Amino acid sequence: MTTPERPPGAQPPPTQRVVVTSPRTRAPRAPRPYPASREIDEQSDLGAVYMRSLIRTQRRLGLLLCAVVCGSVAGLPLVFALAPAVAAQRLFGLPLPWLLLGGLVFPVFVGAGWFYVRQAERGEREFAELVERS
Amino acid sequence: MSSTYGIIAVLAVAVGTMLVGAYGLRVSRTTSDFFVASRTVSPWWNASAIGGEYLSAASFVGIAGLIFAHGPDMLWFPVGYTAGYLVLLALVAAPLRRSGAYTLPDFAEARFGSAAVRAVASVLALGIGWLYLLPQLQGAGLTLHTLTGAPDWVGALLVAVVVTANVISGGMRSITFVQAFQYWLKLTAIAVPVVFLVMAWQAHGARDLTGPELPVFPRDTTVSFDTDTSVHVDRPVVFHGAGAVDGLRVNGARVLEEGDHAIAAGSRLVFPEGAAVPRMSSIPFNTNETWALPTRDGEGFPLYAVYSLIIATFLGTMGLPHVIVRFYTNPNGRAARRTTLIVLAMLGVFYLMPPIYGALGRLYVPELLMTGDTDAVVLVLPGRVVDGLGGQLLGALVAGGAFAAFLSTSSGLMVSLAGVLSRDVLRQRDVRGFRVSTVLAVLVPLGMTWLVGKVPVADMVGLAFAVAASSLCPLLVLGIWSTRVSTVGAVAGMLAGGVPALVAGLVTISAGGGNVFLARPAAWTVPLGFVVMYVVSLMTPRKVPPGVNHVMVRLHAPENLGLRSQDRL
Numbered sequence: 001m002t003t004p005e006r007p008p009g010a011q012p013p014p015t016q017r018v019v020v021t022s023p024r025t026r027a028p029r030a031p032r033p034y035p036a037s038r039e040i041d042e043q044s045d046l047g048a049v050y051m052r053s054l055i056r057t058q059r060r061l062g063l064l065l066c067a068v069v070c071g072s073v074a075g076l077p078l079v080f081a082l083a084p085a086v087a088a089q090r091l092f093g094l095p096l097p098w099l100l101l102g103g104l105v106f107p108v109f110v111g112a113g114w115f116y117v118r119q120a121e122r123g124e125r126e127f128a129e130l131v132e133r134s
Numbered sequence: 135m136s137s138t139y140g141i142i143a144v145l146a147v148a149v150g151t152m153l154v155g156a157y158g159l160r161v162s163r164t165t166s167d168f169f170v171a172s173r174t175v176s177p178w179w180n181a182s183a184i185g186g187e188y189l190s191a192a193s194f195v196g197i198a199g200l201i202f203a204h205g206p207d208m209l210w211f212p213v214g215y216t217a218g219y220l221v222l223l224a225l226v227a228a229p230l231r232r233s234g235a236y237t238l239p240d241f242a243e244a245r246f247g248s249a250a251v252r253a254v255a256s257v258l259a260l261g262i263g264w265l266y267l268l269p270q271l272q273g274a275g276l277t278l279h280t281l282t283g284a285p286d287w288v289g290a291l292l293v294a295v296v297v298t299a300n301v302i303s304g305g306m307r308s309i310t311f312v313q314a315f316q317y318w319l320k321l322t323a324i325a326v327p328v329v330f331l332v333m334a335w336q337a338h339g340a341r342d343l344t345g346p347e348l349p350v351f352p353r354d355t356t357v358s359f360d361t362d363t364s365v366h367v368d369r370p371v372v373f374h375g376a377g378a379v380d381g382l383r384v385n386g387a388r389v390l391e392e393g394d395h396a397i398a399a400g401s402r403l404v405f406p407e408g409a410a411v412p413r414m415s416s417i418p419f420n421t422n423e424t425w426a427l428p429t430r431d432g433e434g435f436p437l438y439a440v441y442s443l444i445i446a447t448f449l450g451t452m453g454l455p456h457v458i459v460r461f462y463t464n465p466n467g468r469a470a471r472r473t474t475l476i477v478l479a480m481l482g483v484f485y486l487m488p489p490i491y492g493a494l495g496r497l498y499v500p501e502l503l504m505t506g507d508t509d510a511v512v513l514v515l516p517g518r519v520v521d522g523l524g525g526q527l528l529g530a531l532v533a534g535g536a537f538a539a540f541l542s543t544s545s546g547l548m549v550s551l552a553g554v555l556s557r558d559v560l561r562q563r564d565v566r567g568f569r570v571s572t573v574l575a576v577l578v579p580l581g582m583t584w585l586v587g588k589v590p591v592a593d594m595v596g597l598a599f600a601v602a603a604s605s606l607c608p609l610l611v612l613g614i615w616s617t618r619v620s621t622v623g624a625v626a627g628m629l630a631g632g633v634p635a636l637v638a639g640l641v642t643i644s645a646g647g648g649n650v651f652l653a654r655p656a657a658w659t660v661p662l663g664f665v666v667m668y669v670v671s672l673m674t675p676r677k678v679p680p681g682v683n684h685v686m687v688r689l690h691a692p693e694n695l696g697l698r699s700q701d702r703l
Contacts, residue, residue, distance in 0.1 A: 047687075048683055051683070051687055051691070055686060062224035062225045062615075063225075065220075065224045066221055069220060070448055073217065074444050077437060077441065081437050088427060095426050095427065097206045097427070098489065098493075101210065101213050102206075102489040103486060105213050105216075105217075106216060106482030106483075106485065106486070107482065110475070110479045113219075113220055113224075113475045114475060117223070117471050121471070
């Protein structure tokens with residue numbers, strides 16, 4: 001619902017009566033002639049479109065996650081090799097390579113995994129809603 | 135170290151494993167129980183089981199030994215083993231479970247509907263499994279040898295017998311209990327001693343681990359040599375003892391000058407406190423300071439090798455047959471993802487420990503640099519750092535944990551190998567076929583331990599990862615995410631990646647070293663496998679399996695939609 005523009009400071013318009021309609025939930029809803037799940041099952045063009053969109057979303061998510069997390073971790077040897085001064089740094093009394101590779105990468109992996117599971121399940125939920133709603 | 139407690143611990147683990155397995159037997163009845171535990175394993179159980187199975191000899195003793203000898207470059211092993219699960223989670227976990235297959239060849243058939251693809255996948259799965267099983271048996275031999283001085287084959291045989299008995303009696307259901315139990319056992323066995331080790335190190339004055347000097351003997355140390363050893367002396371050292379050095383019999387005090395020396399098997403030499411430790415010739419020269427830094431390009435372990443290792447471990451995990459088979463035991467794709475996430479956390483916690491052993495080993499057991507038994511650092515360290523009975527008990531705990539590592543990884547490999555053998559080679563899909571296959575699955579690597587000599591555990595495991603990453607990883611990733619892969623492309627890609635990786639690895643191992651491009655082939659064989667699979671597929675569009683869209687629905691659609699395409703076994 002959009003609110004009409006009104007000048008700042010103006011009085012709010014008087015409350016209006018709005019008619020709210022809803023389907024009579026008791027009565028059986030007219031079944032759609034072709035639910036999307038059936039389109040998918042029967043390999044129709046429409047079903048293929050549904051599936052392609054799901055696969056594309058999930059593939060993009062998975063590849064993006066791998067590229068970002070594994071890519072940045074895999075960049076470390078290059079950094080250590082090109083800038084030995086970085087490798088010689090110490091943090092909390094530990095040499096930086098030890099701290100990063102021996103400890104900090106693991107929480108990063110778990111966090112990335114948690115993020116992925118959340119996003120992947122959300123993608124599937126949205127897909128399920130799309131299919132069931134139609 | 136006292137061997138009595140260690141032997142008791144190893145026997146306790148062996149017996150405990152049998153008991154837990156026997157408990158599993160009582161609930162294991164059907165064929166489905168045998169192969170995939172009837173798919174009723176909850177994420178926590180399954181994650182513990184995967185962790186238990188995955189943390190092998192290489193993880194429990196190998197990583198600490200490598201770090202001890204070579205420094206932080208070796209941290210890429212645990213990082214890669216863990217990152218492999220992240221890649222698995224993001225690209226493979228849920229679709230693999232939804233494919234509804236029992237073994238990797240089953241996946242190949244479900245996806246491609248082709249006997250040829252299935253056959254190639256079976257051969258690769260068997261080969262990779264055996265490559266991985268061999269070092270487990272050898273590692274068990276090493277552990278028992280370190281503990282008791284028993285010949286190497288005793289440990290290998292003990293592991294083989296316990297595991298075979300367990301797998302034959304209970305199959306996957308029983309193994310799931312055993313593996314889950316063994317993850318927690320291993321974590322306890324490696325983490326509890328760490329607390330005492332660090333406390334003892336603090337109490338000894340927290341000596342600097344990264345000072346500019348060479349490792350020195352912390353006390354007068356007797357070093358026994360089991361094999362002929364070539365050592366390099368960086369600072370002249372006076373020793374006494376009995377044995378043969380450079381072909382001359384020694385009895386009494388002598389000076390070892392700077393340079394290379396050959397020490398004969400059976401020598402027992404005593405080195406004084408504070409002397410710089412000679413190193414085995416194959417271990418590079420490092421003061422504690424240079425050891426603690428990542429090596430730069432061109433020195434011993436060049437950047438290419440690091441990247442090859444990263445590629446092999448990041449992508450190879452998903453191709454290991456015993457890892458894959460675990461996903462089929464999840465009830466659905468969603469549970470498969472959650473399981474993998476828990477596994478990531480469990481591996482992360484475990485892998486915090488081995489570097490601590492490796493680093494403290496430089497201070498307390500540097501003589502292992504001289505004998506080359508670097509894999510023993512985890513086993514020997516607790517008894518050396520903590521005095522008295524406490525140290526002995528901690529040593530026993532670690533020994534038990536190491537043995538659990540061999541048992542659990544071997545069990546997992548045996549289940550997956552027996553699954554492939556019984557379904558693809560013997561073609562008997564019942565419980566009897568599974569049992570016969572189990573015996574076959576263990577006899578091959580057991581025979582190989584006698585045939586091949588001593589190959590470093592990490593090298594064999596590395597080879598298995600490289601082959602898996604170059605052959606089965608492209609099959610899984612492209613098979614799951616691309617509809618264009620044809621049967622011809624799948625076979626061509628698996629062979630184009632897997633065969634060069636295997637040949638390069640075997641050549642390196644039989645030659646005992648060599649060119650880094652052959653020793654660590656993953657950096658070129660993995661892209662080769664992917665490119666060949668995709669390009670050949672694009673060239674043979676008519677060989678794309680006809681029902682590919684149907685299969686894609688099964689792999690990717692969430693189960694709760696109630697699609698008929700997903701109805702399965």
